[in-house]
Amino acid sequence: SVVALDAAQPFDYESRRMEQMHKESKLKVGIVGFGNFGQFLAQRIVKQGHAVLAHSRSDYSSLCDEMGVLFFRDVDDFCEEHPDVVLLSTSILSTEAVLRSLPLQRLKRSTLFVDVLSVKEFPKTLFQQVLPAEFDILCTHPMFGPESGRGSWNSLPLVYDKVRVGSGVRDERCQRFLEIFEREGCRMVEMSCAEHDRFAASSQFITHTVGRMLGKLELESTPINTKGYETLLDLVQNTQGDSFDLYYGLFMYNINATEELERLELAFDALKKQLFGKLHNVLRKQLFDVGSAATNH
Structure with missing residues (x-):
């Protein structure tokens, strides 16, 4: 029995290590603005095993319960959950007001901020002006929505610009976020915000x-x-x-x-x-x- 126990140890260690790696590859994604588009993205992010938190003006708590998403009415509570990624899914017109209303000091200093607006220079400039220098910035535009992306996302374009992303683990985190779209079959298009x-x-x-x-x-x-x-x-x-x-x-x-x-x-x-x-x-x-x-x- 002692031999059997010894033989099992490497396997236990290996499985624990794999489990740890699996956990580390999962992101905690906080979505601000949980309207149609936010819900649409959350569905796929949850499906891939990432943890999703949501904050919105309207109360989406019952819908979030159904989706496996943690809903926070209070923005301070939302930020104190320390998401790895904060994804802004607001309308173009309300983006600036929403961003300026976030208690950024309650977030981790290296948080990755992502937008999904259909214009790109505006959020890029806004993020650079408002966010502390140690925050990472990724501007994206999924060129599809709840209608066109209802079934498969295969071959649908995801335009992105790594505006400000640190090296090492921060770059890996950005890659893991982009992989959500890659795994769904999106056509990944890296392009500057101005060109977009x-x-x-x-x-x-x-x-x-x-x-x-x-x-x-x-x-x-x-x-x-x-x-x-x-x-x-x-x-x-x-x-x-x-x-x-x-x-x-x-x-x-x-x-x-x-x-x-x-x-x-x-x-x-x-x-x-x-x-x-x-x-x-x-x-x-x-x-x-x-x-x-x-x-x-």
Whole structure:
């Protein structure tokens, strides 16, 4: 029996060490703002075995109980849980007020702050201004939401910028957070916040603008819909599903958006000129043809 006990010891030690490594690889993620998007992210983070805490203005305690998330109404209690990662999942318009209201002194000094906004330069600058220098900053934009990411996240893009991440264990922690998205099959795109906003102005903002313009036309389905028209109807439905505040945020907090709006107007004017120019030529030709025909008679 002594031999058996000795033989079991390395195994016990090994299994304890594996258990310890497993524990260390798990993060404590605190989500601030537990609306639709916060809940959507929390579901996957919990599924991967990480501990999730939540704080929100509204009371989500019963929903959090169902999800396996710890809910804190009191922001001091939330911060005193010392999450490894604080993920801000607030609207663009409320981000600054929420960030400034957090009792940062109650958090661990090396906390990693992450945002998931659809604009990137704004949160980057805000985090750099407000957060103490010893806090890490990771700016991310999951380019999908509760609708488009309802099933698999496979091949859906996650844009990220390691704005300020310490070395060693701090970099490892940042990697572990990004791995949550990698494991779900996301296409990981590392890109500067400035570059993201340039691309987003001509893709995301233009998409939302065109969708909302078409929405104002109150387009309806017809018995003879083409595939192109179906696509437009889908666009209207998708963009109108988002709040106007989100759209306003894409405009207000992306320095490139005004220029894109002007380009859209110029493109529309150029198209009208082209149409009416052609029409003008046709009418003029008809007038002169009629005139010359009358003269010949």
